[in-house]
Amino acid sequence: MKQSIFTVENNECLAKNTYELILSGDTSDITKPGQFVNIKLDGCFLRRPISVCDYDDKTLTLIYKVVGRGTEFMSKLTKCDKLDILTGLGNGYDLSKSGDTPLLIGGGAGIPPMYKLAKELIKEGKNAAVILGFNEEQELFYEDKFKELGTKVYITTADGSKGIKGFVTEAMKNISYSYFYVCGPEPMLRAVYKESIAEGQFSFEERMGCGFGACMGCSCKTKYGNKRICKDGPVLFKEEIIW
Amino acid sequence: MKQSIFTVENNECLAKNTYELILSGDTSDITKPGQFVNIKLDGCFLRRPISVCDYDDKTLTLIYKVVGRGTEFMSKLTKCDKLDILTGLGNGYDLSKSGDTPLLIGGGAGIPPMYKLAKELIKEGKNAAVILGFNEEQELFYEDKFKELGTKVYITTADGSKGIKGFVTEAMKNISYSYFYVCGPEPMLRAVYKESIAEGQFSFEERMGCGFGACMGCSCKTKYGNKRICKDGPVLFKEEIIW
Amino acid sequence: MVDTKITLSGLALDNPIIPASGTFGYGYEYAELYDINMLGSFSFKGTTKEPRFGNPTPRIAECSEGMINSVGLQNPGIEKVIEEELPKLKKCFSKKVIANISGFSIEEYVHCCEKIDGEKQVGLIEVNISCPNVHNGGMAFGTSPESAFEVTKAIKEITKKPVYMKLSPNVTDIVSIAKACEEAGADGLSLINTLLGMRIDLKTKKPVIANKMGGFSGRAIFPVALRMVYQVYEAVSIPIIGMGGISKAEDVIEMMLAGARAVQIGAENLVNPYICKQIIEDLPKTMEKYKIESLENIVGGAH
Amino acid sequence: MVDTKITLSGLALDNPIIPASGTFGYGYEYAELYDINMLGSFSFKGTTKEPRFGNPTPRIAECSEGMINSVGLQNPGIEKVIEEELPKLKKCFSKKVIANISGFSIEEYVHCCEKIDGEKQVGLIEVNISCPNVHNGGMAFGTSPESAFEVTKAIKEITKKPVYMKLSPNVTDIVSIAKACEEAGADGLSLINTLLGMRIDLKTKKPVIANKMGGFSGRAIFPVALRMVYQVYEAVSIPIIGMGGISKAEDVIEMMLAGARAVQIGAENLVNPYICKQIIEDLPKTMEKYKIESLENIVGGAH
Ligand SMILES: Cc1cc2nc3c(=O)[nH]c(=O)nc-3n(C[C@H](O)[C@H](O)[C@H](O)COP(=O)(O)OP(=O)(O)OC[C@H]3O[C@@H](n4cnc5c(N)ncnc54)[C@H](O)[C@@H]3O)c2cc1C
Ligand SMILES: Cc1cc2nc3c(=O)[nH]c(=O)nc-3n(C[C@H](O)[C@H](O)[C@H](O)COP(=O)(O)OP(=O)(O)OC[C@H]3O[C@@H](n4cnc5c(N)ncnc54)[C@H](O)[C@@H]3O)c2cc1C
Ligand SMILES: Cc1cc2nc3c(=O)[nH]c(=O)nc-3n(C[C@H](O)[C@H](O)[C@H](O)COP(=O)(O)O)c2cc1C
Ligand SMILES: Cc1cc2nc3c(=O)[nH]c(=O)nc-3n(C[C@H](O)[C@H](O)[C@H](O)COP(=O)(O)O)c2cc1C
Numbered sequence A, B: 001m002k003q004s005i006f007t008v009e010n011n012e013c014l015a016k017n018t019y020e021l022i023l024s025g026d027t028s029d030i031t032k033p034g035q036f037v038n039i040k041l042d043g044c045f046l047r048r049p050i051s052v053c054d055y056d057d058k059t060l061t062l063i064y065k066v067v068g069r070g071t072e073f074m075s076k077l078t079k080c081d082k083l084d085i086l087t088g089l090g091n092g093y094d095l096s097k098s099g100d101t102p103l104l105i106g107g108g109a110g111i112p113p114m115y116k117l118a119k120e121l122i123k124e125g126k127n128a129a130v131i132l133g134f135n136e137e138q139e140l141f142y143e144d145k146f147k148e149l150g151t152k153v154y155i156t157t158a159d160g161s162k163g164i165k166g167f168v169t170e171a172m173k174n175i176s177y178s179y180f181y182v183c184g185p186e187p188m189l190r191a192v193y194k195e196s197i198a199e200g201q202f203s204f205e206e207r208m209g210c211g212f213g214a215c216m217g218c219s220c221k222t223k224y225g226n227k228r229i230c231k232d233g234p235v236l237f238k239e240e241i242i243w
Numbered sequence C, D: 001m002v003d004t005k006i007t008l009s010g011l012a013l014d015n016p017i018i019p020a021s022g023t024f025g026y027g028y029e030y031a032e033l034y035d036i037n038m039l040g041s042f043s044f045k046g047t048t049k050e051p052r053f054g055n056p057t058p059r060i061a062e063c064s065e066g067m068i069n070s071v072g073l074q075n076p077g078i079e080k081v082i083e084e085e086l087p088k089l090k091k092c093f094s095k096k097v098i099a100n101i102s103g104f105s106i107e108e109y110v111h112c113c114e115k116i117d118g119e120k121q122v123g124l125i126e127v128n129i130s131c132p133n134v135h136n137g138g139m140a141f142g143t144s145p146e147s148a149f150e151v152t153k154a155i156k157e158i159t160k161k162p163v164y165m166k167l168s169p170n171v172t173d174i175v176s177i178a179k180a181c182e183e184a185g186a187d188g189l190s191l192i193n194t195l196l197g198m199r200i201d202l203k204t205k206k207p208v209i210a211n212k213m214g215g216f217s218g219r220a221i222f223p224v225a226l227r228m229v230y231q232v233y234e235a236v237s238i239p240i241i242g243m244g245g246i247s248k249a250e251d252v253i254e255m256m257l258a259g260a261r262a263v264q265i266g267a268e269n270l271v272n273p274y275i276c277k278q279i280i281e282d283l284p285k286t287m288e289k290y291k292i293e294s295l296e297n298i299v300g301g302a303h
């Protein structure tokens, strides 16, 4: 974990209520796809946790959906604004288990962490496929970005306005995969758990106090004992999850 | 009373911890010298009351001393910043009683309202004199501005570093006057009350809730009954004051 | 079109927005700014039998997202309120007003309530048994179920108008006090009054407020107020007017979901004199945002 | 040079800054960020006889200048704390620690205090009789002078280390509870624990927190905490550790002027993990600004 000041380089609306925020700053504590950062915002007491979508030596990309006061405030950030951010939070995905044909499944605001994960898996020579789930076509983002990485991309929309009609599980049915990684709203995680035919990793969300393991605000029970989503998670293995 | 948004035109350090803030906006509710405005500042729950130092159709000048969080914040305002201000608060000075040779007495942060008052009295052809009291020479401001109006200006400093050594009452001893107007810290008001040889008006400060007469936060007893410093004051007549 | 109407013990309000006692004077200052007839109603400054100057100044201190006051029930006394303030008020407010009454003995409460009960302008009586700013009285009546019961009962015996008891949050068990009021016949409850709070001036190293402590209110206290309204709603069946830290339309809805039928807005009026008007104007669009058609339907909705 | 040293029942502290129980875990997370040996001491997470998972999630809600938690005393149990956490802690913290103990019966409190009393690393025991997040216990012991007396007495009989009773602000009369603890032999008092608060989610129209209510803390509650420390200081002669909403060096001084000998910092650690370090660094210059030479001299200075 590291606390540092990032500078807004770009903040852009990608799709309905969805923004991409590009920041420059000290990313040295970010070590794995699936980790998150915790952002201090003026007028909000608690920080806001957002997954790392992409990063390199000095750039950090986040994608967020406007759902309340904090994300509303974020949507108004402009170039050169400064943000106090805690980086390097959470365990991140374990890439070593992926096998040769991993499937990455992201739903809505759960899509961002899949991007860096896909990038890394492809760098390792894996044949990764991605399912991106949305409610409707207006919410669609990053389809091209994933395609540019060279992954096969499946789109699902709940209302059928784009790609496969239905939930991400609809797409899963016709894909074979060695392993899977999933991030999205809890009902989606549950559906994927049931539908899945291989082992995999799940990324969870929980309301957080600190985001770095000190307050026990985000605990959950697993087969391997109590875990803090922020510190021992947000990624849990399929085998340890108790629904 | 009117609520409106003012724009910072200039914010400048005049003397030790003392700033002059020039604002543009709707001044139509300000009708008299001695009134005050109440300013909303980011991060402060209550507004901050500051006397009107000068005003015309569209410009408002305030002078304030940095003493705490709110005035500290004010000192960092820069051109084009916007402020939510309630204008036209308080009764202001009654100029009709001044006689021909009124004496204006201001101590430290009590000096600002004397400026517009002097301006108006001189416009009416009065032969106004002004005593400006400071602790030390570094605090001195507006000496020249008052001289430009054509008033006789007496300076006192507690440490004798400029002008007459001592408090404003030291200067009063050698001046004859038809009437007086005074604004400054309470010990000074009390001293002036005792020293004064004519009738006069006193401007008071009190911690305020609303500043416009609704909360009874700023009440004081007078010989004419209970008064709210913010609405029935801040100016009281010598004859009504109960110390 | 969404519906903001609500009834309170038979009193029909266009909307649930009521400026809180002590923060709206007798209404005139605000009537200079906007037509206060748009309000649901308003609760006038706490009134006692005798005229009172209140506590010494300073009476005001600032806090993070809130303030402390120790006004101490400054008011001209019930007689003058009836003879002078109410007729003056009539000129700028044509709706029914809420009469906020305080006292230092049961006799005084009864005296004032009896006097005000005959006034047509008054829609309901709000009895403050929770003022933290006066010694021997005020809050003392609101801190035990027994004394709350006694005051309520005595007042109900001599009044015809609906009587709302205004409760203190500075108690271990607000539910028992609320129930005692209900048993004694109260028509409704107003909660909460201010939390007892304090600030010290680092320069003088003494309390900011002359009276040392005072009533803490404003946005900071909202979670405590909301919790108490929620708890009391589960325990009584009389209506609740919720207050404490409300500063926007969302807060109104949250308070109503907790169990309030109407809300009062206090400290926020002092820093934004237009706040009640703004909330009334924002309420319909905020209701639409959260898919609420009628406020009547959401009272206690979070239970 | 100003002097920030203070003693607490014989325990000499370099400065009065102590992270509050439940917001600093067992210290490791913060030890990654800075050398926590700069702290006066720290109070570890509330510990019970048996391991506890605590309450269902969500356990956290946000408020204006504060937060609500309903963690519900998640901890590995006293045995594991002694066997595993304390030895691990020793590696990053060489000073004495404050052991925060909770229970659901007098027997449990006694059991835990007896066990921890033998631990050299522990400087003093802080007994939480004020947790609002557990049913039948916790806060119940802290809401009546009689039960507070009983727990205190039972613990004092079996411990040699100084015992500080941690009190709840959710009471009508904190002074009577403080006095009961003093009479029963408490060596000191910690106040305040969290205020009981609540938030409702407008989208789901249900309480944000699974347990409905929780403990409200952070900057918003400072005026209430300060008032209680001030009141209790006048009534007892044992030392007080003050807490509730402290977020800067000025707040530390204000709390000490009210009567605290040391302070704890809770919620603020969660949003600014460096806050204790920053306050310790700011304290000397803030003392100079307000012309304070030694913190020992200002305790209770506002009385
Ligand atoms: C590990 C993690 C990673 C996340 N990654 C992303 C991401 O990449 N993109 C994205 O759009 N969103 C992400 N979220 C969700 C995001 O944190 C919330 O949408 C955001 O905090 C909402 O803040 P708000 O002020 O707009 O909403 P409000 O509802 O006003 O927030 C009130 C409080 O609730 C908390 N809260 C609200 N919704 C959530 C939620 N779903 N999960 C956790 N806390 C919540 C807030 O943090 C805040 O404390 C992530 C959450 C977690 C826990
Ligand atoms: C009618 C009136 C006119 C004033 N005119 C001027 C002026 O022209 N120039 C100037 O420099 N100062 C003036 N003051 C004083 C000025 O209001 C305070 O210095 C200022 O509010 C301090 O705010 P702060 O946040 O910096 O201090 P803090 O001490 O942090 O303020 C905390 C609280 O105390 C109140 N407060 C602190 N000091 C005073 C005070 N002396 N009088 C009233 N409230 C106070 C603040 O408004 C705030 O609510 C006037 C005060 C009044 C009542
Ligand atoms: C300046 C001031 C004066 C008050 N005077 C009274 C009063 O006379 N009678 C009363 O019942 N409540 C009084 N109150 C309490 C408010 O009516 C209200 O219950 C409380 O402030 C909580 O609401 P808020 O957080 O919106 O301010 C007063 C509050 C303030 C701030
Ligand atoms: C997340 C969280 C967990 C807490 N857990 C405990 C606890 O286990 N034992 C205890 O005595 N107090 C606990 N508290 C209360 C704090 O120690 C402290 O008394 C309170 O938060 C007030 O201080 P603050 O306003 O600085 O947060 C907890 C507070 C928070 C925010």
Ligand code: FES
Binding pocket: A207, A208, A209, A210, A211, A212, A213, A214, A215, A216, A217, A218, A219, A228, A229, A230, A231
């Ligand atoms: S949010 Fe504090 S431990 Fe996870």
Ligand code: FES
Binding pocket: B207, B208, B209, B210, B211, B212, B213, B214, B215, B216, B217, B218, B219, B228, B229, B230, B231
């Ligand atoms: S400050 Fe509210 S009446 Fe004067």
